[in-house]
Amino acid sequence: MRPFAAIFVPDELEDGLSDRAWLEAMLDAERALANAGALAGVVPPAAAEAIAEQCDADRFDVAELARQGRDAGNPVEPLVRALRERVGDEPGAYVHLGATSQDVLDTAAVLVARRACELVDLARVVDLCAALADEHRRTVMAARTLLQQAVPTTFGYKAAGWLVGVDEARERLAAVVLPAQLGGAAGTLAAVGDQGVELLRLYAAELELPEPVLPWHNRRTPFLDLAGALVTTATALGKIAGDVVLLAQTEVGEVAEAAGGASSTMPHKRNPVAAVLAKACVRHVHANVGVLYESHEHERAAGAWHAEWHALQTALAATGGAAAAVARSLDGLEVDRERMRANIAAETLSEAERVGIDAAQPDDYLGSVDAFIDRALKRCQTP
Amino acid sequence: MRPFAAIFVPDELEDGLSDRAWLEAMLDAERALANAGALAGVVPPAAAEAIAEQCDADRFDVAELARQGRDAGNPVEPLVRALRERVGDEPGAYVHLGATSQDVLDTAAVLVARRACELVDLARVVDLCAALADEHRRTVMAARTLLQQAVPTTFGYKAAGWLVGVDEARERLAAVVLPAQLGGAAGTLAAVGDQGVELLRLYAAELELPEPVLPWHNRRTPFLDLAGALVTTATALGKIAGDVVLLAQTEVGEVAEAAGGASSTMPHKRNPVAAVLAKACVRHVHANVGVLYESHEHERAAGAWHAEWHALQTALAATGGAAAAVARSLDGLEVDRERMRANIAAETLSEAERVGIDAAQPDDYLGSVDAFIDRALKRCQTP
C-alpha cells in the first residue's frame, strides 16, 4: 500500500509482500520444479542441482526483471531467460521444464500469500477480545441499535461478539487451501509426456503445498476462497474498529485507545488512530477482492490473471494492517466503567423495567449474557 | 431483478424471492417463536396456538406492510402490529415475545436464502459438464492462452475444468451455515429472563435451522459465507458462459447453443444467448455481494442491515439465473469436432512437435489430459 506504507502495514508484512519476496517465491518454484523433475526422471540430477544452486534471489535484480517483464507481460519470462543464462547451455535446457509462466507466478503467489497469512496476527486479536469479554462480563453499558440506546448489555458481551467474529475469520483463513500450480502451457503437462501427474505430485511435495485435482490456471477457486476469508477477516476487524471509534466519541467516552493519536493542531485530542487506520485498511480489502471476481478466459486469462497480483498483495497487506491496528487499538484499551453506567439513558432503564427487569439486579436484566459469553470463550479456546 | 425479470431469472426462483415469500418466511419465524415460547414455558400454549393460526400469509397484505414499514424502517414492525391485532388482546401480548424486528427479518432472510439456494440448480450443470468431459476426452482442440492458440488440448479437458469449478462451487454453497437469529433488542434475550439460551435452542429446532453460538445481529459471518459461495458459484458459471461465447464466435465456430437466439434484424445469426445472459447475471452477483461487505455498528447497523435485503435477493436471483442459463447453454450444445481440429493453426501443431509430440498419436501429445479428466470425474461423483 502506497503512499506511506508504514502507516498502514507492519514492516514484516510489507517485506513479506515485497518484490524481493515474490522473486524468492518464484525461484522456490523453479527450484522445486527442477528437483521434482529429477525425481520424476525428466531432468538429469546434475542439471537439477545446477538449477537449484542458481535459484538464489541475490543473483537477480528484480527491478530489472520487472522492467524486462513489460514485453512479455510477466516477470517469469525474463527470469527464466536469466536463470538459463546463469545455469549455462546444457542444464539450461532443463530450466522451467514442463512449466509455463503462470505455473511459476501462481505458485509464487501461493507461497507469498501463505506467508502473508501467517503474518496476519489474528491470534493476538482473539486473545485481546477474549480477555475483554471475560473481564467485562458484568460491565453494564447501553446496547445501541441504529446508534440509539436500546436495552442494557455488557461490554464483555460486546467483546464476546468481536471475539467470535475474529475467531470465525481465523477459521476461514485456516481452511483456505492454496495448492501448487503446474500445468504447462495448456494445463495438460504435455511437455513431460505421461509424467505430468507424477511431476505435479512431486512438485507440490517439494513445496509442501497441497496438490490440486487439476491445474487451476483458469479456475481460480483457491484465490476466491482466500478472497472470501480475507473479506470475513477484514469485516470482523472493521467491526471492532468501528465500535471503538463510536465508543471513543467525545460524547460517549466509554473507551480510549492507550496510545491515542496526537493531532497536528489540537494537542488535547486523543484520536482513536489505530481503529481509524484499521477502518481504512478494511476498505482496501473489500475493494481489492473484487478484482479477483473474474472468470478467466480459456486456458489463461487475458488480463484477469495479470490483475490478480496487485489485488492479492494489497488485500493481504491491508488485512494484516487491519489486524495489527486492531491489536494496537485493543491493547491497553481504557474502558471507563463509570461512564458506561452513567451513559445509560433514563428511557433505556425504564425499558429494562418494562420487560420486568430490576435494574438493581444485573443478573436478571442481562438475560443470557453470561451464558453467551461462556459459549464464545469456549468456542475460541485454542486446543 | 427488474426490468424484464423473466429474461434472467427462472419463474420458480423469482417466486421464491418474491415479497410474498419473504412474508411467509417472516410468519414462519413468528410461529416458531410462539411455539418455542410455549415449549420454554414463557408463552401459554393457547396463546401460541392462537398466534400460529394467524401466521398465514393470506391474511396479510405485504404491499401494505411494506408501505407502512417505511416509518419503522422495516416490515416487521407493522407485521407484528397487524398480527397482534388479529390474535387479539390477551394472546397478542405474546406475539413476538423476546424478539426484535431483526430477529424475524434475519430468520426470514435465512429461510428465503436457503430455499433459493436449493433452486440454484448446479447439479444439472455438473451433470452436463461431466457428460461433455467424458464424451469429448479425445476431441482435440487448441488450447488458448491470452486468446492465442497455445498447444493442443481436448474439449473434454476443458469441460473437466468447468466441472471441477462448478463442483467446488456446489461444495461451497452446501457448506454455508445459515443459523436462526434470535437475540432480542440487544442480543441478550433479556426479555425472557434466564430462558434465553433455551428459547434460542427451541426456536432454531422449530425452524430446523442451525443454532448460532451467539445471536449474530451485528456479526454477519453467515451472510459473508453465503456471499463467498455465491461469488464462487457465479464465477464458475461465468467461466463456462465466457468460454462458450468465445468458442461460438463466427470465426471459431467450435460450439453452438442448441437454441441459439434470434436477432431482431439478422435472422441468420445464432447468438449464444443463454451464455450471454449468464454473463450478465454473474456481474450482478459480483456487484451485490459487495453490499454485504460492511461491519455493522454496535448492536444493530444503521443502514448496512437494511441494505442486505435487496443485495441478498439480487445475488441469489442472479446466481440462480446464471445457473439456469448455463444449463440451457450446455444442454444440447453442438460441438463441432471437425472445426476444432481444423482450427488448430500450423504453428500450434509445430509447437506440439517441438516438445516431442507426434500429432498423429493423440495419446502422446495430450499429456495428462486423460488422467486429469478421470480425477475430475471421480471428484464430482455424487455419493
Next chain:
Amino acid sequence: MRPFAAIFVPDELEDGLSDRAWLEAMLDAERALANAGALAGVVPPAAAEAIAEQCDADRFDVAELARQGRDAGNPVEPLVRALRERVGDEPGAYVHLGATSQDVLDTAAVLVARRACELVDLARVVDLCAALADEHRRTVMAARTLLQQAVPTTFGYKAAGWLVGVDEARERLAAVVLPAQLGGAAGTLAAVGDQGVELLRLYAAELELPEPVLPWHNRRTPFLDLAGALVTTATALGKIAGDVVLLAQTEVGEVAEAAGGASSTMPHKRNPVAAVLAKACVRHVHANVGVLYESHEHERAAGAWHAEWHALQTALAATGGAAAAVARSLDGLEVDRERMRANIAAETLSEAERVGIDAAQPDDYLGSVDAFIDRALKRCQTP
C-alpha cells in the same frame, strides 16, 4: 428494489421504473423511428401512421414479452414481432426499419432514466439544507474530526456543507447528456443507405433527445456520466444521512427526526429511520454503478449490455429513494441548540481559547463561518 420496495423507493419513482414504463419507452422509440423514417422518406407516411397507432402500451403484455425475450436475450425482439403482427403485413415491413434491438432498448433506457432523474427530488433537499444553513448560522456546536470534538463550528455551517454537496450533485446530474441511440446492427445504419445520418437526426428530434456524434452501442460514456452523477448524488445524500444518524445518537442528542421511527420492541426509541434508509439506498447506488464499468466488446457486448438494465434501474431507484428519505429526515428536523452548546467539551473550548478566541464572542471564534455560509447560499440560489 425488492423486497419491500415501498420502504425504500417513492411510489412515483417505482412506477417510473416499472416494466410498464420500460415498455412505454420502447414504444416511444419505435414510434419515433417510424415518424422519423417518414420524414426521411424511407417509410411511407401511411405505414408510419399505422405503426404509431399501435405503439400503445395497453396493447401489449410486458410480462409475456419478457418471458419470450428469454430466447432472444432481450424484450425488443418479441416486441417487434408483436408490433409487426398488429400492424399487418405491408406496413409491418417498416416497423423497426434500420434499427437493432439495442437501439430501442438503449433509447428506452435513456427515456426511463431521464424521467427517473426528474423524480429524484434534490431541489427539496437543497431547500431544506439552505433553510438550515441560514437559520442556524450562529447555532454553535462542536466540530468533530475522527468523531472526536475538535473546535467549535455552527450547525448552519455544517448544513452549508451539506447544501453545497447536494447542489454540486444537482449540477452533475443536470449536466449528464443522454442521447438517442440509433445505429442498426453495426452502428452503420446501413439498412437505410445514405439516409442514416439524417434518420438519426430526425429520430433524436422526434424524441426530444440530444443527437450523439456516433451511435454509442459499444461506447457507454453517457451511462458512465450518469453513473458518476448518481455516485456524487448518493454520496452527498449519504453525507447528510450519516451526520444525522451520528447527531441523533442518544448520547449526542443534537437532532431528532420529526417522525422518528418506532421500534417493534422499544416504544421509547426514536430512531432516525429516514436517515438510516437513506444510508442503505446509498450503498445500492455505489454497488450498482460498478456494473456499468465495463468495456463493451466489438459492436455489441456479450453480457455487459444486458447487465446494464437492472443496474441502471436499481441505481436510479436507490438514488431517488435516498433523496426522498433525506428530505423526510430534514423536514422538520428538531435541532436542539441547548444540547449542542452543552455538549461542547471543556477541552474543546480551551482549544478555542488557545487560538485566541473569546468564547463569549461567537463572531470571533467562529472564524469564517459566516462568510462561507454566504458563499454556499449564493452558489445554490436557483437563478
Next chain:
Amino acid sequence: MRPFAAIFVPDELEDGLSDRAWLEAMLDAERALANAGALAGVVPPAAAEAIAEQCDADRFDVAELARQGRDAGNPVEPLVRALRERVGDEPGAYVHLGATSQDVLDTAAVLVARRACELVDLARVVDLCAALADEHRRTVMAARTLLQQAVPTTFGYKAAGWLVGVDEARERLAAVVLPAQLGGAAGTLAAVGDQGVELLRLYAAELELPEPVLPWHNRRTPFLDLAGALVTTATALGKIAGDVVLLAQTEVGEVAEAAGGASSTMPHKRNPVAAVLAKACVRHVHANVGVLYESHEHERAAGAWHAEWHALQTALAATGGAAAAVARSLDGLEVDRERMRANIAAETLSEAERVGIDAAQPDDYLGSVDAFIDRALKRCQTP
C-alpha cells in the same frame, strides 16, 4: 502498483506517485501556506521566508515520516514537527498556521493527482486512433455483436468509436476541478480570525490551484469527479484493449501488436501483451475508485479519508498504465486487410445483400460510415 510495478506503470508516472512526490507536494502546501500567511499579514515575512527555505524534500526522510505517522494516523503531523524543529523556535510557531493535517495532505493529493493526470498520455492514444480511423475508412471488416458476425463495417469506423471514447475521456479528465484545501481543524479557519477567506484565496493562488467555495474536508466532490473521469478513461482504454485482444485471436488474426509478446514456453506465440496489460490496469481503476465512494463523517472522516490516499494513487497509476499500454498496442499495429475481408462469413454478406446492398460497391453497403468517421475526426481535432 506492486508487485512488479514496471510491468504496468510508466517510470515517470511511478515517480510522480512515489512517496517522495507526495512529500514534495506536502512541502509545497506548507510553503504556500507560509507565503499566503505573509501576504495576509498573519505570518511575519521573515518567518515565511525561513519556512519556505526549509520546505525542501531533501531535508526530510519520507520513510521515517511514514513510520512516525503511524501514531498520528497521517504523515503530516510528524512532518510539521520536523519542519518546526528545522525552522527553529520563533518562526516555528508560524509553521502550518491555521491549517490541519488534512489541509496539507488533501492539497498534496491534488498536486500529485494533477501532475499524474498530465502524465496520463491520452493525446497519444487519440492521435493513434485518429490515424487508424482515417487510414482504414474503407477497410471492410465484419461487425460483431455478441461476438457473432453481424453486417459489414470498416476498421476505420471501429477506430473512430475508440477515438470518440478516448476523446470524451480526455474532456472529462480536463474538466475535473481539483481545488486547494484549507480550512483548519473544523473548516472554519478560526485560527486566523477573520482572515480565513482571504488566506484561502491567497493560498490557492500561491499554488495556482482553484479556490473552493468552502473547504471540502468532508465533501469529496472533487475526488468523485476525478474518480468519474478515471472510470471513463479506463473504460475507453479497456474498450480498445479488449477489441485488440479479440481481433488478435489466432482464429481472427485481423490485427497484431507490432511488438507482440514472447512466451516463456512458446516462442511462436505473438501475444497482444500491451492490450492484456491495459485490461489488467483497467480493473484496478474500477476497483479503486469504489474506495472513494464514501460519505465522510462530520468534519473529518474516521477512515474514509485515510483510505483515499492509496486508492487515488493506484487509480492514477493504473489509468496511466492503461494509457501507455494502449499506446504501445496501437503504435505500429499490424492491420491485415485481406484477412478482414476474408473473414466475413457468407451469411454476413448475404445479410448485407438482404438489406439491398451491393457488396461490390462499398459506398452503398457501408451506410453512414464515412459521415460518422468525419464527425468523429472533427470532434477530436485539437483546436
